[in-house]
Amino acid sequence: MEASKKPVLYSYFRSSCSWRVRIALALKGIAYDQAPVNLVKDGGQQLSPEFFSVNPMRQVPALKIDGVTLSQSLAIIEYLEETRPNPRILPQDPKKRAQVRIISDVIASGIQPLQNLSILQQVGDKKLEWAQLCISGGFKALEQILQETSGRYCVGDEVSMADLCLVPQVYNAERYKVDLAPYPTLRRINKALLELEEFQTSHPSRQPDTPPELRA
Amino acid sequence: MEASKKPVLYSYFRSSCSWRVRIALALKGIAYDQAPVNLVKDGGQQLSPEFFSVNPMRQVPALKIDGVTLSQSLAIIEYLEETRPNPRILPQDPKKRAQVRIISDVIASGIQPLQNLSILQQVGDKKLEWAQLCISGGFKALEQILQETSGRYCVGDEVSMADLCLVPQVYNAERYKVDLAPYPTLRRINKALLELEEFQTSHPSRQPDTPPELRA
Numbered sequence: 099m100e101a102s103k104k105p106v107l108y109s110y111f112r113s114s115c116s117w118r119v120r121i122a123l124a125l126k127g128i129a130y131d132q133a134p135v136n137l138v139k140d141g142g143q144q145l146s147p148e149f150f151s152v153n154p155m156r157q158v159p160a161l162k163i164d165g166v167t168l169s170q171s172l173a174i175i176e177y178l179e180e181t182r183p184n185p186r187i188l189p190q191d192p193k194k195r196a197q198v199r200i201i202s203d204v205i206a207s208g209i210q211p212l213q214n215l216s217i218l219q220q221v222g223d224k225k226l227e228w229a230q231l232c233i234s235g236g237f238k239a240l241e242q243i244l245q246e247t248s249g250r251y252c253v254g255d256e257v258s259m260a261d262l263c264l265v266p267q268v269y270n271a272e273r274y275k276v277d278l279a280p281y282p283t284l285r286r287i288n289k290a291l292l293e294l295e296e297f298q299t300s301h302p303s304r305q306p307d308t309p310p311e312l313r314a
Numbered sequence: 315m316e317a318s319k320k321p322v323l324y325s326y327f328r329s330s331c332s333w334r335v336r337i338a339l340a341l342k343g344i345a346y347d348q349a350p351v352n353l354v355k356d357g358g359q360q361l362s363p364e365f366f367s368v369n370p371m372r373q374v375p376a377l378k379i380d381g382v383t384l385s386q387s388l389a390i391i392e393y394l395e396e397t398r399p400n401p402r403i404l405p406q407d408p409k410k411r412a413q414v415r416i417i418s419d420v421i422a423s424g425i426q427p428l429q430n431l432s433i434l435q436q437v438g439d440k441k442l443e444w445a446q447l448c449i450s451g452g453f454k455a456l457e458q459i460l461q462e463t464s465g466r467y468c469v470g471d472e473v474s475m476a477d478l479c480l481v482p483q484v485y486n487a488e489r490y491k492v493d494l495a496p497y498p499t500l501r502r503i504n505k506a507l508l509e510l511e512e513f514q515t516s517h518p519s520r521q522p523d524t525p526p527e528l529r530a
Contacts, residue, residue, distance in 0.1 A: 154455035155424055166409055170423065173415035180408045192396045193382055199389035203422070207386065208371055211427040220444075228436075239370035 105130040105163040108152055110137045111305035111312075114210060114266035115171040116159040120300035121262045122175045126182050130161075134307035137215060172206050175259050187259050194254065197247045201240065201260035205267045209236035213270060229274040237271065240264075241281040248283060250290055257294070265291050269302065321346040321379040324368055326353045327521035327528075330426060330482035331387040332375040336516035337478045338391045342398050346377075350523035353431060388422050391475050403475050410470065413463045417456065417476035421483045425452035429486060445490040453487065456480075457497040464499060466506055473510070481507050485518065 107123070107130050109116035123130055135158050136143045143149065144156045153160040153169040160169045164181070168174045179188055188195050211217070212232035218225045247253045252260035268288045271278065278285055291297050298304070303314035323339070323346050325332035339346055351374050352359045359365060360372045369376040369385040376385045380397070384390045395404055404411050427433070428448035434441045463469045468476035484504045487494060494501055507513050514520070519530035 150458075154458035155420055155452070156455070157424070164409070166412070168412050168416065170416045170419035172423075173412055173419050176415055177408060177412040180411065192393060193380070195396065196382070196384050196389055196393040199392055200384065200386045203386035203389050204371055206419070207388075207423045207427050208373070211423050212433065217428065220447075231436075236371070239372070242366075242370035 105161055106133050107131070108133045108135050108149075108160040108162075109158050109305075109307075110135055111302045111308045113137065113158050114270050115157070115206075117266040117269070117300060117302060118171045118262045119159045119161060119174050120305075121265070121296055122178050122187060122259075124296035124300050125185060125187060125257065125262075126178060128178070128182065132306050134305075136307065172202055172259070172263075175262065179259075187257065187262065189253065189256065189258060197243075197253045198258045198260045201243060201247070201252050202263045204236060204240055204243070205263040208239075209233055209267060210270070213274065226274060229270075230276050233267070233271045233274060233276045234280075236267075237276070237278075237281050237284060241284050244283040244287065248287055251287055257291070261287070261291050264288060265297055321377055322349050323347070324349045324351050324365075324376040324378075325374050325521075325523075326351055327518045327524045329353065329374050330486050331373070331422075333482040333485070333516060333518060334387045334478045335375045335377060335390050336521075337481070337512055338394050338403060338475075340512035340516050341401060341403060341473065341478075342394055344394070344398065348522050350521075352523065388418055388475070388479075391478065395475075403473065403478065405469060405472065405474060413459075413469045414474045414476045417459060417463070417468050418479045420452060420456055420459070421479040424455070425449055425483060426486070429490065442490060445486075446492050449483070449487045449490060449492045450496075452483075453492070453494075453497050453500060457500050460499040460503065464503055467503055473507070477503070477507050480504060481513055 105128060107119060109132055135149060144158060150156060152167060155169060159171055159174065160167055161174050168177055179186065188198055209232060213229040218229060221228045244252060249255040251257055252264055265288055301314065302308060303312055321344060323335060325348055351365060360374060366372060368383055371385060375387055375390065376383055377390050384393055395402065404414055425448060429445040434445060437444045460468060465471040467473055468480055481504055517530065518524060519528055
């Protein structure tokens with residue numbers, strides 16, 4: 099494959115949704131180039147007219163692949179799963195697939211959007227309390243769900259899309275100083291996942307656009 | 315199949331996420347019972363300890379089906395699609411499936427969570443402006459996306475999961491008095507969809523828990 103045909107990931111080192119996709123690409127062994135989009139510099143590079151043509155939602159990640167440009171992290175991950183099924187990140191059993199998607203959606207619809215940078219900017223002064231409230235509410239639900247579904251990872255013993263959502267959300271929780279003590283199952287799974295190479299190489303501290311002072 | 319084995323949908327007539335699932339059940343011809351959860355009465359019945367055991371996220375919809383209880387509307391719809399594939403609500407082509415999921419996720423992660431009742435209660439006084447800002451930002455992106463993907467409906471000429479998300483979100487936009495003039499493609503598709511019986515019988519104005527004064 100020519101270098102120019104490599105997928106291009108529009109991402110920001112610290113964006114949790116970008117990290118989800120980086121893990122998926124790593125797990126599936128897909129080589130790609132990164133096109134960093136700095137969400138804070140120049141008032142937010144995602145707001146430029148050029149980026150509107152990449153993703154009208156003005157959000158990262160977006161992925162150029164197979165001649166199309168995809169956005170929305172879970173839609174990207176489902177596309178990768180359907181077109182590059184090995185190794186799979188959705189189980190075969192429909193009920194287990196549903197568990198994976200429930201956990202993924204709890205994070206992607208129920209937690210992350212509420213503590214997104216652009217929302218926190220609108221919230222203003224009470225930003226930290228707001229983020230903590232949104233995250234801890236979701237984590238309380240997740241802890242309960244994970245007690246039913248988890249093995250070594252979120253659903254059984256295989257890494258799934260749910261795990262790709264969990265680890266970046268815990269990273270956000272730590273940034274916003276959420277007390278994780280009430281969520282032992284969640285903490286255990288997060289720790290096990292961070293031992294995997296694919297979660298390490300995709301980590302915000304190791305990206306091309308990671309500022310030197312935040313590098314691991 | 316015994317009556318007791320019918321799926322049970324925990325829902326609220328006006329919840330847009332509940333409506334998404336009602337449309338899916340109607341399209342697939344799945345008979346079900348409703349267990350209404352009133353999100354405003356008694357301080358919110360979704361906050362009861364009994365409902366926590368149904369869905370720890372304390373949100374509707376939830377669906378008891380095939381011996382399990384599922385939550386998160388898109389996870390429920392994907393499960394129905396995998397277990398009851400006819401008529402399909404995801405296209406066969408992976409790129410078109412991705413388009414459907416992108417549109418669905420723009421609504422389910424990028425718009426709806428930000429104008430959810432529980433968030434608006436936290437926002438307080440500026441509630442209406444907040445809801446309008448969230449919805450119009452998302453609709454601007456959607457209009458752009460739909461210009462590329464739509465035929466008669468959101469993606470080509472077949473009803474898909476994206477349509478199940480669109481119509482309830484437009485209903486919310488109308489409730490919050492969002493000016494829809496700038497989104498002609500979105501309005502056209504919404505109108506075409508509302509002509510379908512499955513979108514009519516599942517409408518908030520025709521549910522068992524719809525108050526008499528709001529009945530169609």
